[in-house]
Amino acid sequence: xxxxxxxxxxxxxxxxxxxxxxxxxxxxxxxxxxxxxxxxxxxxxxxxxxxxxxxxxxxxxxxxxxxxxxxxxxxxxxxxxxxxxxxxxxxxxxxxxxxxxxxxxxxxxxxxxxxxxxxxxxxxxxxxxxxxxxxxxxxxxxxxxxxxxxxxxxxxxxxxxxxxxxxxxxxxxxxxxxxxxxxxxxxxxxxxxxxxxxxxxxxxxxxxxxxxxxxxxxxxxxxxxxxxxxxxxxxxxxxxxxxxxxxxxxxxxxxxxxxxxxxxxxxxxxxxxxxxxxxxxxxxxxxxxxxxxxxxxxxxxxxxxxxxxxxxxxxxxxxxxxxxxxxxxxxxxxxxxxxxxxxxxxxxxxxxxxxxxxxxxxxxxxxxxxxxxxxxxxxxxxxxxxxxxxxxxxxxxxxxxxxxxxxxxxxxxxxxxxxxxxxxxxxxxxxxxxxxxxxxxxxxxxxxxxxxxxxxxxxxxxxxxxxxxxxxxxxxxxx
Numbered sequence: 024x025x026x027x028x029x030x031x032x033x034x035x036x037x038x039x040x041x042x043x044x045x046x047x048x049x050x051x052x053x054x055x056x057x058x059x060x061x062x063x064x065x066x067x068x069x070x071x072x073x074x075x076x077x078x079x080x081x082x083x084x085x086x087x088x089x090x091x092x093x094x095x096x097x098x099x100x101x102x103x104x105x106x107x108x109x110x111x112x113x114x115x116x117x118x119x120x121x122x123x124x125x126x127x128x129x130x131x132x133x134x135x136x137x138x139x140x141x142x143x144x145x146x147x148x149x150x151x152x153x154x155x156x157x158x159x160x161x162x163x164x165x166x167x168x169x170x171x172x173x174x175x176x177x178x179x180x181x182x183x184x185x186x187x188x189x190x191x192x193x194x195x196x197x198x199x200x201x202x203x204x205x206x207x208x209x210x211x212x213x214x215x216x217x218x219x220x221x222x223x224x225x226x227x228x229x230x231x232x233x234x235x236x237x238x239x240x241x242x243x244x245x246x247x248x249x250x251x252x253x254x255x256x257x258x259x260x261x262x263x264x265x266x267x268x269x270x271x272x273x274x275x276x277x278x279x280x281x282x283x284x285x286x287x288x289x290x291x292x293x294x295x296x297x298x299x300x301x302x303x304x305x306x307x308x309x310x311x312x313x314x315x316x317x318x319x320x321x322x323x324x325x326x327x328x329x330x331x332x333x334x335x336x337x338x339x340x341x342x343x344x345x346x347x348x349x350x351x352x353x354x355x356x357x358x359x360x361x362x363x364x365x366x367x368x369x370x371x372x373x374x375x376x377x378x379x380x381x382x383x384x385x386x387x388x389x390x391x392x393x394x395x396x397x398x399x400x401x402x403x404x405x406x407x408x409x410x411x412x413x414x415x416x417x418x419x420x421x422x423x424x425x426x427x428x429x430x431x432x433x434x435x436x437x438x439x440x441x442x443x444x445x446x447x448x449x450x451x452x453x454x455x456x457x458x459x460x461x462x463x464x465x466x467x468x469x470x471x472x473x474x475x476x477x478x479x480x481x482x483x484x485x486x487x488x489x490x491x492x493x494x495x496x497x498x499x500x501x502x
Contacts, residue, residue, distance in 0.1 A: 119190025
């Protein structure tokens with residue numbers, strides 16, 4: 024099994040996804056008219072107009088914070104450090120590039136998820152890639168395969184990985200025994216998860232902005248204190264990305280080493296094209312009442328995750344001058360903690376420990392919300408099945424706090440690669456629908472109207488969409 028998993032990871036991550044995700048991102052960037060550049064202000068406008076939830080779904084702002092809860096975690100603190108250690112400072116440049124084109128991919132997949140959403144037995148919105156694979160592509164088998172891969176990776180294994188990051192960070196910073204951390208995290212996660220997706224939304228919309236804001240403030244302090252060195256660091260990132268300059272400290276990798284590590288870490292962090300965030304995008308009540316508005320919201324999530332938070336981590340690490348590229352030198356979370364220690368003293372490792380606690384904890388909550396959507400597609404959205412899933416997730420959190428999760432993480436990588444590959448095929452098949460939605464949305468905006476989706480103008484979709492959702496009076500969605 025280990026050999027099979029390693030082979031899948033080598034092929035899918037080494038070739039298919041690194042180049043495939045970039046190519047798909049460039050394709051959607053071009054065909055949507057460079058939506059993330061020409062209409063950058065609209066990404067913020069749709070959040071500024073976000074209102075309260077309805078009885079059927081959550082607000083766009085809550086959907087953004089839940090997706091950020093899942094995105095912002097280990098990859099933003101430890102993953103950035105690993106990218107720099109393995110790929111040099113230039114890896115950060117390629118993380119930026121994959122995020123910029125990834126905004127278009129995230130826009131496409133979440134617009135489709137919103138378009139093809141349905142209501143469950145409790146009249147709650149549910150949707151995601153599995154639903155548009157079934158209703159849009161016409162392949163229920165793709166939806167089943169995607170859902171199983173998502174539940175295994177995001178729903179279960181990544182919960183253990185995030186819990187492991189929390190326990191290691193708190194043990195390093197505060198000498199808290201792992202079993203104590205595991206019990207606390209499992210207990211807190213249980214309280215929120217057993218409350219359902221709306222409970223997760225209420226927690227995420229408060230915790231995520233507060234912790235992200237505090238983290239960015241610390242990064243700004245570091246940048247201001249070292250402002251004279253910032254231009255040199257930014258220049259080093261760009262020069263190293265193209266192999267023009269070796270990093271101080273001995274890194275001697277070339278352009279491909281920087282590119283591959285930057286792309287891999289960037290994709291792992293922002294999840295654009297993975298098919299994860301669309302699961303929560305489908306649960307939102309869009310404002311404006313058009314599928315593209317939720318695509319814009321999730322595109323903004325990619326920007327915040329990588330261009331803002333990952334960049335903050337990278338600058339704090341590179342400005343510290345503590346990176347050691349020799350074999351066996353500190354990397355990952357340890358490198359980030361050492362860097363903060365050099366900037367703000369003993370409080371640095373403590374702050375990283377607290378940051379990873381909140382970032383990784385909210386990732387567990389966000390990942391569970393994705394799994395619940397997948398369970399709905401598999402016909403396992405009943406109370407008993409979800410109760411079992413919740414119990415397993417809590418058990419995985421406790422287990423992950425105590426165990427080394429390297430092997431199981433490799434399995435999660437393979438599972439995530441499978442779901443991403445299936446999702447990329449699906450959104451390419453449905454790309455014409457994305458382009459029509461985009462033209463429709465911005466055409467209405469250009470004429471001075473608030474965009475509204477009119478199902479009657481999309482006869483080609485047939486019975487693939489729930490027209491009762493889109494034909495209802497918009498005011499009813501704001502009850």
